Amino acid sequence: MRRHDRAVLVGMAVVIASAMILIALVVLLGTSVPEAIYVILGIVLFTAVIVTLEDVYEDLRQRRLPAEPGLMVTGAMIGRAYAGLPLRRLALSTPIITHDPFNTDGFDYFTHYQVCTNDVFILRFAPTMRIHRYVLYWSEHDPDWTDALPGRCRMGDYAKPTPRALRLSQRFMRRLACNRNIDSRMRPCMLEVYGNRARLVLPSNAPELETGAQDPNIGPRIDGVAVLADTFRHGS
Incomplete structure (x- = not known):
């Protein structure tokens, strides 16, 4: 037990x-x-x-975490491996921006934000005999939200990027870009996993996106760990 x-x-x-x-x-x-x-x-x-x-x-x-043994790759490991590229941020989705749910001081609710950057911390996977590909998002920008929004921003850990959350985030993202000069758009890239190896593919012509959903084969981040779920399925 x-x-x-x-x-x-x-x-x-x-x-x-x-x-x-x-x-x-x-x-x-x-x-x-x-x-x-x-x-x-x-x-x-x-x-x-x-x-x-x-x-x-x-x-x-x-x-929700697989019981089988597996390997892991971290965002820090990827950053060191691609130190020659302008890879400032790597995330599971584009940022999720909402009004701060913990601010209840009247109209301040509408001018205070919670930002969940959904950064890649740890990706857990099982070695398989075929290539698995996953969409991630990267940016050469690393906005200092707390500096750009003094007293107005609370950093969250992870927020599930649902379609509704992404739509709301897009609206806030445009508002912050216009009023605070914060560019939080990100470019899609591809993580390839084969056996016990992983590599990142950054297309040179990838557009900057305001909204990008989390890859359906990547589970929600739990205590910093996101599982590449399809590698743990039998026959993968």
């Missing part, structure tokens, strides 16, 4: 036991039990529920 599975089972057992003790005390003893006991049991039950929910969430995240 996996560690997270055990943690979930232990958490559920604590929640059930605490709830049963609390119910039994209320039914059998009622007000004869000191109020402090109910408070302590309530805190234990609440804490156990929160911890169990966190374990369930982490368990679901871990289940």
Whole structure:
């Protein structure tokens, strides 16, 4: 049994036991039990529920990662390998720009942004006997968002580039380019994986894009790791 599975089972057992003790005390003893006991049991039950929910969430995240052994290539490794090229940024998609969801100070919501650059940190793959190709995005620009938008920008980690998120980002991207001179467009490129090797192909005539979706064969980034999912499928 996996560690997270055990943690979930232990958490559920604590929640059930605490709830049963609390119910039994209320039914059998009622007000004869000191109020402090109910408070302590309530805190234990609440804490156990929160911890169990966190374990369930982490368990679901871990289940999305393949259990098979694999290799990895990092954005830093690619940057060093192609140090002779103007490769300032390499990402899974074009940036996702939204209003800052954590800013609730009235109209400031409309002038504050959250930027998720969706940069490539770690790509995990399984060696296969055929070439696998994936679309990534690169740029010779590396905007300093926090400098260009002082007090207006919060950097996020990763945001799923859904069609709606990309449409909204395009609108914000044009606004920032016009008002703040921030060029966040990116060019598509190709990552090729064969066996235990990987290389990046940068077409010289690739256009600069305002929106670019994540390759469907690359899974969502979890704790910095994105899985090249099709390399783990049987027969790949």
